[in-house]
Amino acid sequence: MKLSEIATLIGADFSGEDFEVKGMNTLIDASSDELSFVANAKYIKDISTSNAGAIIVDEKTKEFVPDGCSALVVESPYWQMAVVSAKFAPLLEEIDSPKATIGEGSRVSLKAEIANGASIGKNCQILAGVYVGSNVTVGDNTILYPNVTIYRDCKIGNECIIHAGTVIGSDGFGFASNKLGEHKKIYHNGNVVIEDDVEIGSNTSIDRAVFGTTLISRGSRLDNLIHIAHNCVVGEYSVLAGQTGLAGSSKLGRSSVFGAQSGVAGHLEIAPFNTFAARSGVTKSIKESGKVFAGFPFMDHKAWLKIQAKLARLIK
Amino acid sequence: MKLSEIATLIGADFSGEDFEVKGMNTLIDASSDELSFVANAKYIKDISTSNAGAIIVDEKTKEFVPDGCSALVVESPYWQMAVVSAKFAPLLEEIDSPKATIGEGSRVSLKAEIANGASIGKNCQILAGVYVGSNVTVGDNTILYPNVTIYRDCKIGNECIIHAGTVIGSDGFGFASNKLGEHKKIYHNGNVVIEDDVEIGSNTSIDRAVFGTTLISRGSRLDNLIHIAHNCVVGEYSVLAGQTGLAGSSKLGRSSVFGAQSGVAGHLEIAPFNTFAARSGVTKSIKESGKVFAGFPFMDHKAWLKIQAKLARLIK
């Protein structure tokens, strides 16, 4: 899509050099043929070093856009970013792609659906009711239990086990809202990558990234009914017990351990080798390692035990 | 089913005029060819204005049933209501209904099942493993991702997106219990209505109403792994983040916003335009609008922050 067409779509003045926009991305990751946006003043600092070919901004932010980068000035950059995201959304399925390739020794149920353009490795077992979307790659020796859904463009490693009913790559929970409270979908054109040797329980949901990748790193173990929001990173060998949830863009370091029904707020960074008791609610980034936390808002586990003891005395 | 047959079924004396009972309903919604019930003294006030043709009551409540309405007197009205509900449960699938109709431009996977009597609008995309039950209607331009299940009689609007593994219309969690602790299923003969422009995440469950409708109103956004119990109403443009749960019959006003892992108790009414922080547990109805709440039991968000600060000081 031409930049001039995008400008027309969102009602922005446009007077620079036109070019073919290949996609959208964050300021940090955008290349010169991509469009970015600034919807929050805290990202203004990233404009000067961005390689984006064009940026959707509001009137106040326009002045920060350097020469050689086109500013598309609108009233509501986030809403207009959502409008444009729809234009870069691929088809749900690549009907015209070549038929999926299935590696030697793999067994695929006739009641599974492997969309065109997908690729399954060797010695996999794919049971009935599984859906593998277009351009998905599945490594070797991986098991997909019945009724697993893998959305298009996701990647599943070698030696993975994904239990029944789990969904990999559903759209993240992202939308722009206007003053009337109406919501405009932000199309999630990123993906999910599951590295090697990952086991995921049943009825878990892992959302695809808006841009880039939601990452479950090598050797991790996820239990049942877990919610992983868009753009999260789960570090290597992490352990997440049942019904835990991570909000968007949070990053867990290696060997993070979460007890059941825990939660992590969005945009946090958790240092490696920390443990969280069941029902912990993590509300801030953590820079230290090797600690045990509990509670909501979370605190040192021992402090939490003390508070509970004090509360128990309160009622006597 | 004749009223006299129902009386025999539940062991009730019956001496009024017999009629063909068309169904069961609440006192407020029942029409003259429907049967209602009183299982809790707080509903006695609704008897006098009810149009129900007959009411299942216990000995103490009998006197409130007016002339022209038949009282079926039993020891345990709730249990007997459950017994009768089974008689009005439709078949799981209307095998003899006409084949489903599919609107122009819609693409339905050969691995999806569209039951007889269903109707799919125009330009829909229905992927593999989807189940659409009898008499379901799906509007135009709606996407059902793989392995979505829509139970019979539910209605899905236009421009909706329902992500993989989500279930619309499973039976609500309703049963009568006797003194031995045994449970008798209350058949849920209502439905779920999803209005236009609603997006629902993956592995979410929305239960059908016992009578009437569980309603997700226009423009709402529901995330993954959410539990909506029978007879809830989610107001227009509401936003429910991951792993939130609503207990039965609660009604959220327009533009309600819930952070992740929140919960709402049953039979509450929440005024429009309120926001609830993650993990809020709403235990009472709310009449004011425009507030921010947090905690369990929930309170004003600022008060909650103060309590947390005091608790933190407690341990020093």
Add this chain to the structure above:
Amino acid sequence: MKLSEIATLIGADFSGEDFEVKGMNTLIDASSDELSFVANAKYIKDISTSNAGAIIVDEKTKEFVPDGCSALVVESPYWQMAVVSAKFAPLLEEIDSPKATIGEGSRVSLKAEIANGASIGKNCQILAGVYVGSNVTVGDNTILYPNVTIYRDCKIGNECIIHAGTVIGSDGFGFASNKLGEHKKIYHNGNVVIEDDVEIGSNTSIDRAVFGTTLISRGSRLDNLIHIAHNCVVGEYSVLAGQTGLAGSSKLGRSSVFGAQSGVAGHLEIAPFNTFAARSGVTKSIKESGKVFAGFPFMDHKAWLKIQAKLARLIK
């Protein structure tokens, strides 16, 4: 597999009588042709009364193994138990077993998959997208709604209703971890048994036992999005509301009632006839019956109400 082969596999010295090992089991349940293990000093007490034919132990524990039972001595018994468990894992599906038997009056969707060796009773209804694994037995008059998955070897009783998307028999969340934080899967070769007259909501997950059985007893009612970990027992007529989770090996007595979003820690025993308010977090075994609890950590419901009142006064 010969005991000598297992010894070689895990690098254990072995100098007793060789025999064909039929499987693995706990010290308490193992028979003389089975292999057990001690990975935690608290189980040493069970060695002397165990019938196990051989036991994986570490150097310190070796001395407790009586004559007539072979000790396989390794550095990390839990890790090696995991290694051996893989050798006893059956095929995902018994392709060569006889075709499934379907009882009179049962209706099975052509889009359901009933694996070889399974057996369906009379008058069942099995809808599209259901998966029933090898050697599963389903009783009479049972309904499996669309996209339900029953893993191999599980048993479903008579008069059961299992709602859409629910998974019965996925692997429990069990693995051994080494000092590098890597995890080794413990194969779960047990099963799940659902007794008669059980109704289970949608998108619920019930994990199979590592050895033996995860049991949902007669007459129980489970709501949506519930997580039941490996080796749990849910007592007769129990009621578990939406989004509740039980950690591994916990046992609920008869007529246990849990409000929504509750949790139970692992290895607890809960006496019969107790009730837990929504969001209870049960952290200890309970020996009394007939009580009402609330809170996390849980306490008497009235005490919890008092604490909340005191906290509310704190902020004034």
